[in-house]
Amino acid sequence: MSNVWYPGHISKAKRQIKEYIKAVDSILIVLDARAPLATTAFEIDIFKGKNILFVLNKSDIADKETTAQWIQTIGRTFPVISFNKNESIRKIKNFLLKNTKEKLNEVRLLIAGVPNVGKSSIINKISGRKSAKTGAAPGVTRGLQWINSGKIKLLDSPGILYAKVFNKDIAAKLLLVGSLPIETIDNFEIISRAFEIFKNETGIQESFDEYVEKFGKTRGFLLKGGTVDFERTKNTLFKLISEGKLGNFSYDKDFSKWEILK
Ligand SMILES: Nc1nc2c(ncn2[C@@H]2O[C@H](COP(=O)(O)OP(=O)(O)OP(=O)(O)O)[C@@H](O)[C@H]2O)c(=O)[nH]1
Numbered sequence: 734m735s736n737v738w739y740p741g742h743i744s745k746a747k748r749q750i751k752e753y754i755k756a757v758d759s760i761l762i763v764l765d766a767r768a769p770l771a772t773t774a775f776e777i778d779i780f781k782g783k784n785i786l787f788v789l790n791k792s793d794i795a796d797k798e799t800t801a802q803w804i805q806t807i808g809r810t811f812p813v814i815s816f817n818k819n820e821s822i823r824k825i826k827n828f829l830l831k832n833t834k835e836k837l838n839e840v841r842l843l844i845a846g847v848p849n850v851g852k853s854s855i856i857n858k859i860s861g862r863k864s865a866k867t868g869a870a871p872g873v874t875r876g877l878q879w880i881n882s883g884k885i886k887l888l889d890s891p892g893i894l895y896a897k898v899f900n901k902d903i904a905a906k907l908l909l910v911g912s913l914p915i916e917t918i919d920n921f922e923i924i925s926r927a928f929e930i931f932k933n934e935t936g937i938q939e940s941f942d943e944y945v946e947k948f949g950k951t952r953g954f955l956l957k958g959g960t961v962d963f964e965r966t967k968n969t970l971f972k973l974i975s976e977g978k979l980g981n982f983s984y985d986k987d988f989s990k991w992e993i994l995k
């Protein structure tokens with residue numbers, strides 16, 4: 734499997750995280766509720782020995798039953814909650830305060846995870862301000878940034894990923910949840926695997942080409958001469974899937990595979 738998207742700011746962020754880690758007591762690892770296994774595709778071992786908490790974010794666009802099962806599974810070994818941008822600040826604040834040790838009346842927390850899982854959005858929610866930049870494409874946060882919210886001091890960090898040896902299944906799921914930008918995926922195997930996984934959830938009958946053809950026509954994504962603009966349609970299709978606009982689905986369901994930081 735070839736390498737996937739790995740811009741320079743990610744390797745820089747990993748070096749910075751290793752530095753800053755000494756200054757924090759706890760790590761809040763944000764996973765996408767739709768793919769809690771695939772969204773651990775980074776060197777999670779660098780956080781070993783710290784107080785680790787998990788958030789399954791974007792639960793509003795995941796399958797509810799599957800998220801409940803993940804909470805049960807992960808909850809056996811780590812503090813975990815499901816969350817989404819429509820939920821109350823109290824829920825996440827209480828979770829953080831309950832599960833962190835206070836030092837000098839301060840909770841210092843690093844927020845980490847793969848790109849686009851909603852790290853900066855969670856920070857803004859907790860601080861009640863738009864202090865951290867957020868955006869629909871992966872790779873919005875470029876450097877580490879402290880944000881204060883009363884006694885909770887939050888350190889936002891850029892999304893990180895493994896640099897290489899991406900397994901096709903993991904890459905496909907990262908694409909489905911928007912952690913890899915569709916425009917950068919030139920390996921068609923990843924795209925077709927992602928469509929296959931999506932198809933399994935939705936009950937779509939068509940092949941990828943047939944589906945793109947139909948989707949492009951419906952949206953009017955046509956080139957001169959009336960043929961469907963494949964690139965534009967494919968990119969829009971994956972963007973909409975990642976934003977949950979084509980339905981709420983979960984892509985990781987193998988609960989027995991959760992064996993992190995044992
Ligand atoms: N449906 C849904 N979308 C969300 C939620 N949280 C964040 N988003 C959207 O997801 C996108 C990414 O959010 P960010 O907060 O920028 O994510 P990030 O993890 O900081 O991303 P990077 O800095 O690029 O790694 C934005 O378009 C948000 O509006 C959520 O709970 N539900």
Ligand SMILES: [Mg+2]
Pocket residue numbers: 852853854866867873874890891892
């Ligand atoms: Mg961010």
